[in-house]
Amino acid sequence: MWHSATARLSLGFVALAILCLGIADLSITAHAPWHELGRLVQGLVQPDVSAVDHLWVALLRTLAFAFVGVGLGATAGFLLALIFHSRLVRSICAFVRAIHELFWALIFLQFFGLHPLTGVLAIALPYAGVFAKVFAEILEETDPLPEQVLPAGSGRLSTLAFTRLREAWPHLVSYTSYRLECGLRSSAVLGFVGMPTLGFYLESAFAQGHYDTVGALLLLFYALIASLRLWVRPLLVPVYLVVAPFCLGSGLPIVWSNVSRFFSEDIVPSPLRHGEGLSGLVGWLGDIMISEALPGIWHTLVLSQIALVLTGLLALALYPLVSRHFFQGRGWHGRWAVAGRQQAGARVPGNRLTHLLGHGLLVVMRSTPEYLLAFILLQLWGPSMLPAVVALAIHNGGIIAHLVGRRSNEVRLRPDAPHGLVRYAYELTPRLYGPFLALLFYRWEIIMRETAILGILGITTLGFYVDSAIQEIRFDRAMVLILITALLNIGVDVLARHLRARLRLRHTANCEP
Amino acid sequence: MLKRLTLALTVLLAAPIASADTFVFTAIPDEDETRLQQRFQNVADYLEQQLEVDVRFVPVKSYAAAVTAFRNNQVQLAWFGGLSGVQARARVPDSRALAQGVEDAEFMTYFIAHQSTGLETGEGLSDRMRDMTFTFGSKGSTSGRLMPEYYLREAFGQPPEEVFSRVGFSGNHSRTISLVASGAYDLGAVNYTVWENEVEAGNIDTDQVEVVWKTPNYPDYQWTIRGDVDERFGTGFADRVQQALLNMEDAELLESFPRSGFIPASNDDYAIIESVGKELDLID
Known part of the structure; x- marks a missing residue:
């Protein structure tokens, strides 16, 4: 096994994570978490929506922002995919997707204010960058032959429509529908910074410890995500897209002079604004680098390395929950044990239930905001990197397990394939390991972006400093730090692509998280 | 699809979103945030009745968002904390602190x-x-x-x-x-x-x-208003807002803040906050 590059790389990553464990502070210090956690659990099992002023409006807004944002992102992404061979386009796309939706929202809030455009662009912009890349890759993988046999002089548009697009269409649709789920999550989370979506009320209720309301909002959100396939139908999507822009709400009017002020004043480094010239600027930048950027980068890297490996382990352990090779069909022999759940001799009806429970668990894992998870774990374990690592791993592990599980359903096994643990260890996991690694590498960059939310744990990641600069209303500093974050993300993205290429991990639709 | 979306978005942007002479206020999210909209709607109704203009309350999620909305003239009046008030007034010329809670003079x-x-x-x-x-x-x-x-x-x-x-x-x-x-x-x-x-x-x-x-006492929360409201809502408007705030005696309205009443305040009351903010390098 040492001869396999994949195995060596995987073990290398694990070793690096273990090394980081030695550096990271993972101590447990909480003393009496049970009172507070008891309140939390009690609230979650006794959900109560009555405290939310306009629940249905919030739900409508969550859907509207997701549809408009993803719709615009997909459209723009598709157009960009057609010219993705241009280095300039590729770089711009890499840049816009390297910045987290929440940071985009915080930037747009500065000049559009609480206007729907802020939320729409915060989703559409980074999504366009992701769509452009994935769509371009999907189109590239289509068979070039039909295009070559067309008569000379065929129009570019009709060539595209009848050759590559026709072949790629199912993949494009499948990927877009997956991104819609992500869009719903993003839309909800934008409520944390003031958009009128579910997250707005979730954050309020959570901040005040009104856990019954938190429970109700979370259940509603889980139901929304879990039922996605029931109400997102090919025929209905155009209807949703047309209606959604009218359901965004009105917000406050945009004052356009704020836009020019933002670019000509707010983000200009303060030494330049105060006429201290180049030497002032150098000192200012050096100060940010030494006191914030470098420690921030270090903590971000250590934290994401551990979280990444834990995410991977969790995803590998949980994907069978949603794989038809384990919890569905007659091949089931009841020898399978996963996540502490011992199933003995369950037959088809029981399997159906297990399958639903598995799906349910993954929906809960991937749809609970990491911030909430981190808070609950902070109550349990006290402030250290531990709650952060576990929160990130639960959230991202849920997403990757879901995608790997889905992918496993495309695998066809021989009728005499082994069952249970043997099937898991010697049949399926080796076959899925390539796509699994590809997914994990895509997620790497995302985990790094998500470390931004952990100020509550007293962990000074890059995102922590970005947030501080924004709270201090110093957008010049915030922009420098956001740029550094984006560069770090692009660096990780390039490295991951390089690793994928070296391991020849083939990309397919649905791979990009 | 693109066309339809662009069209819809244009309509959305062009639509008159809030009438030009609506007086908008916000409050930093510091006390009980739940039912904020409902509770502050009562304050909006009170101000509307006192000032005879349309008054609207918008909730925000952070101190910085409140300052930004104030600076961007999307809100004209805000219930700020000590520091956010100083940050806001530094960015909007002629803006001034109107009133503070009775408790805020000795916070x-x-x-x-x-x-x-x-x-x-x-x-x-x-x-x-x-x-x-x-x-x-x-x-x-x-x-x-x-x-x-x-x-x-x-x-x-x-x-x-x-x-x-x-x-x-x-x-x-x-x-x-x-x-x-x-x-x-x-x-x-x-x-x-x-x-x-x-x-x-x-x-x-x-x-x-x-x-x-x-800790020893220091000044905290206060109402701050933009300097250009008189121009927009009529001469003496800021003074009328101040009077309306000072006259607020309904216990149910005061409960939202929660304060026992409001007393006059001025920008100078917060000089100490400003100097501490500079000392800690939280403001330039």
Whole structure:
């Protein structure tokens, strides 16, 4: 096994994570978490929506922002995919997707204010960058032959429509529908910074410890995500897209002079604004680098390395929950044990239930905001990197397990394939390991972006400093730090692509998280 | 699809969104945020009746968002904290503090500790606190960040990160109390009105968490109005707003803040906050 590059790389990553464990502070210090956690659990099992002023409006807004944002992102992404061979386009796309939706929202809030455009662009912009890349890759993988046999002089548009697009269409649709789920999550989370979506009320209720309301909002959100396939139908999507822009709400009017002020004043480094010239600027930048950027980068890297490996382990352990090779069909022999759940001799009806429970668990894992998870774990374990690592791993592990599980359903096994643990260890996991690694590498960059939310744990990641600069209303500093974050993300993205290429991990639709 | 979307978006942008002469106000999210909309709608109704213009309340999610909305002229009046008020007035020429709560002239921060620390009630900032874990509230809060950090630096001669083994930002006062009560953090700094209200409501197990120090008084929350409202809503408008705020006597309305009444305030009342903010490098 040492001869396999994949195995060596995987073990290398694990070793690096273990090394980081030695550096990271993972101590447990909480003393009496049970009172507070008891309140939390009690609230979650006794959900109560009555405290939310306009629940249905919030739900409508969550859907509207997701549809408009993803719709615009997909459209723009598709157009960009057609010219993705241009280095300039590729770089711009890499840049816009390297910045987290929440940071985009915080930037747009500065000049559009609480206007729907802020939320729409915060989703559409980074999504366009992701769509452009994935769509371009999907189109590239289509068979070039039909295009070559067309008569000379065929129009570019009709060539595209009848050759590559026709072949790629199912993949494009499948990927877009997956991104819609992500869009719903993003839309909800934008409520944390003031958009009128579910997250707005979730954050309020959570901040005040009104856990019954938190429970109700979370259940509603889980139901929304879990039922996605029931109400997102090919025929209905155009209807949703047309209606959604009218359901965004009105917000406050945009004052356009704020836009020019933002670019000509707010983000200009303060030494330049105060006429201290180049030497002032150098000192200012050096100060940010030494006191914030470098420690921030270090903590971000250590934290994401551990979280990444834990995410991977969790995803590998949980994907069978949603794989038809384990919890569905007659091949089931009841020898399978996963996540502490011992199933003995369950037959088809029981399997159906297990399958639903598995799906349910993954929906809960991937749809609970990491911030909430981190808070609950902070109550349990006290402030250290531990709650952060576990929160990130639960959230991202849920997403990757879901995608790997889905992918496993495309695998066809021989009728005499082994069952249970043997099937898991010697049949399926080796076959899925390539796509699994590809997914994990895509997620790497995302985990790094998500470390931004952990100020509550007293962990000074890059995102922590970005947030501080924004709270201090110093957008010049915030922009420098956001740029550094984006560069770090692009660096990780390039490295991951390089690793994928070296391991020849083939990309397919649905791979990009 | 693109065409339809562009069209819809154009319609959306062009539509008159709020009438030009609506007077909009906001409040920093510091007290009970739930039902904020409903409670502050009553305040909006009161102001509408007093001022005879359309008044609208918009909720925001952070101190910075309140300052930004004020600066961007999307809101003209705001209930700020000490620090956010200073930040806002520095960015909007001629804006002024109109009124503060009766309690705000002599505001305080409580330092609270979990019982396992062995610290005693009223112990003060002592060397025994070194290497414990500590949480502030929100990064932009006067009572949850600015003033406690100032007094910590004064007492220990070092920044908090060097005094404590870990310094967190819980995000708000209720969460600070909850995190210290569970022992997740050893120590925390909290707005005294929030603490008193929670104790009164029976939400705090005072066997688990206690007040170890009360800071000296400082000025905090205040109503601040933009300088250009007279131009937009008529001469003397700011003065009328001030009068309406000072005349607010309905206990139910005051409950939203929660204050027992409002008294006049001026920008100069907050000079101390400004100088502390500069000292801690939280404002330029």
